[in-house]
Amino acid sequence: MNKYFLNYLDELESEAIYVLREVWAQFQNPVILFSGGKDSIVVTHLAKKAFYPSKIPFALMHVDTGHNFPETIKFRDDLVNSLEVRLIVGSVQESINQGRVAEEQGKHATRNALQITTLLDTIEVNKIDCAIGGGRRDEEKARAKERFFSHRDDFGQWDPKNQRPELWNIFNGKHFEGEHFRVFPISNWTEMDVWNYIKREQIEIPSLYIAHEREVVWRNDSWIPNSEFLTLHENEKIVTKKIRFRTLGDITITGGLESEADSLEKIVNEVAAMRQTERGNRTDDKRSENAMEDRKKQGYF
């Protein structure tokens, strides 16, 4: 075989680095949306490579629902310190205190939808014109139609019927005052690619992704972690299981799966053998068939 070819991971890596550098060149005040999940960790890792030996020229922005895994917050703070980047936190609790949003009621209440307001407020207050996210097109059908450079109007809304065509690798980030872009450098990566890349690069990830013993309760076909926010329903019982998380969201909605995978090697093998999509354990997506589409239109991640 010809020596001048890249394997798929190298090609995806170079594509993402190219996109991140375009963001830097085309926007005034970009940030990386950092959730503490593996996808935003990979994006941050790629940003480090894209601008080396300079520091990452973007702040990390975290939308803090107040319903976090403690591990996620520690991981975030350690990473911010080691990269010497600025951290911007948008707080859902503050949005609630200010009366911008109201807490959901009922036993299935979560703060998932409330994040949208906090996210958009934080973008506006900090005059952010580009928010870089770890979204991937393989995650969900609404995301399959997403662009690398995704335009949002001055209400932060996405209009799937009226997206800018994206040709070759020429990205058009032109926008008016008050509008912003969401940019997704790892659009073309699948869950498997992300894990293979984490393994290859030996990227540090929160311990939550690795099998560990934890108090959990069985709900909606997955293991929901015990926390101060958990209200037990009738017939539910807290048990201790060896689990790991496949995605990380709020502690109230992220279900774990029973697993013995306590190393990256084992996780990659386990993911390869999975027969369920990764968002299958997210109760936020289970609300309706169009759950993601509706939230995205309003300005969700």
Place this chain on the structure above:
Amino acid sequence: MEINNNQLLRFTTAGSVDDGKSTLIGRLLYDSKSIFEDQLKAIENTSRKRGHDGVDLALFTDGLRDEREQGITIDVAYRYFTTPKRKFIIADTPGHIQYTRNMVTGASTANAAIILIDARHGVIEQTKRHAFIASLLNIPHVIVCINKMDLTDFSEDVYNEIIKQFEAFSSKFIVMDIRFIPISALLGDNVVHRSENMPWYKGAALLHTLETIHVSSDYNKVDARFPVQTVLRPQRERFLDYRGYAGRVSSGVLRKGDEVTVMPSGFSSVIDSIQGPSGSLEEAFAPMSVSITLKDDIDVGRGDMIVRSTNIPEASQDIEVWLCWLHDNSAKPRAKYTIRHTTNEQKAIIKEVVYKIDINTLGRNNEDKELNMNDICKVRIRTTKPLMIDPYRENRSTGSIILVDENTNETVAAGMIV
């Protein structure tokens, strides 16, 4: 699964309504075991709800609510699957509305195009358009899938007749590599597994073809072109003198010690170092993202292009392009647009529409000079400053442009330099 040297293949699919395109993609995903259990369950439920027999594979590519309600596909959707041999990215483009615009978009990044033909109908006008666009966008490999062979008794004569029809008109286009496969997406014949119903067909099934197409030769390896995205000047003690030019190699190979020229200034220097994503490199080639330092301190910025001194692109303010109009707002005569070419940005005006291609007959239309959505025209463009261009046929990256409307910031046209 091991990390290996598997390559990436990007392909686009083109077919008219009811050619079975969604079924084919569903079949590829399903038979290559790329469908998850919960997805399958959801599709089974929907199939039952809608009263279909069995599982409707086309539903795997069902997208947004508006599309489901209207039974149509909006825009380009991207799908992914992996086999032990390759990773695939499908740009799934709809067959009807805004069809030229979407196919051009999907085709712009594709290594291969699948063109679907309904075996009962043979080559129709749409087929000709698809083949024309694949040729215009210079997609290196075209695979013509003659679908619904089950509805023509798996007849070899039907297959041969369609090949003859196709070759009769496609000989006018330049397509590097073209193949024909008789399939039934519905039943799976020759999609992932070879058909038992068509023993007369001696070629490979579609998936095997996609897995083995030689893609590393698709990049131009001769003309070293490096458009600068941004300049890295770290304000850190250890790197105070570092001045790195960050970008992605468009084509060719750049080596340490190469004598290079920075365009358009024309200053020459020598490559001092190449920083790749994982450390320093001796050489870089397309499509690698790297940063380059030069031996001399010269003025280089975004929009400049570093090229090998012995092989310099044309610098021109007057360019002839094949333009595909992508927007509802038609082109205004002599209106100014922003032109984007690699990382360079200038102002431009469309000086002249030379002629329009009648997308139905593929003939020239010298009378109608209006540029409306989905039109493909040969035009002359004048830019405020020279662009460093190569013909699109030789270099997809330095041969392509987009036009942006200054009043709306929308991308309104895509162009391929003649």
